[in-house]
Amino acid sequence: MPLCAPTRASFLTGRHAIKTGFWYGNMSPFAEWGLDLEEATIAEMLKGYGYSTHLIGKWHQGMSSWSMTPVMRGFDSFLGQYHGSGDYFSHTIQEAYDMREDYKVQGAFVDKIRTDLNGT
Numbered sequence: 001m002p003l004c005a006p007t008r009a010s011f012l013t014g015r016h017a018i019k020t021g022f023w024y025g026n027m028s029p030f031a032e033w034g035l036d037l038e039e040a041t042i043a044e045m046l047k048g049y050g051y052s053t054h055l056i057g058k059w060h061q062g063m064s065s066w067s068m069t070p071v072m073r074g075f076d077s078f079l080g081q082y083h084g085s086g087d088y089f090s091h092t093i094q095e096a097y098d099m100r101e102d103y104k105v106q107g108a109f110v111d112k113i114r115t116d117l118n119g120t
Contacts, residue, residue, distance in 0.1 A: 004084050005060045012041045012061065012073075027060065027084060030094075034062010035073070043074030052076050060084035071102040071109060078102040079114075091118060 005026045006017030012035065013020050021036045035041075043053035055075045062068035063082040070078035079101050083093045091099035091114075101112040 032064040
């Protein structure tokens with residue numbers, strides 16, 4: 001599937017997009033679904049072998065609950081956009097700002113909106 005979200009799902013899981021829940025293509029902005037929480041990500045697998053894992057860029061795998069976001073899916077940190085079709089300079093999608101820095105501090109999830117990185 002030569003589309004963004006299904007290809008990312010395949011890369012993150014090592015499975016065909018059809019097996020990950022992305023059987024019909026891309027996600028629309030603010031969709032209430034994403035990469036199945038039962039799917040193990042490459043970040044989760046690598047952490048099992050002692051690696052640290054970090055993601056920079058676009059997530060586009062779901063964000064309707066914190067459990068769907070990159071740091072909750074195995075990455076130690078994330079800097080980028082949750083949505084798939086945001087503007088790369090203003091970091092907006094449908095008038096909503098979407099540039100985030102996520103990480104954990106002593107096990108607690110931190111989500112910072114990075115307005116200081118606005119490129120316009």
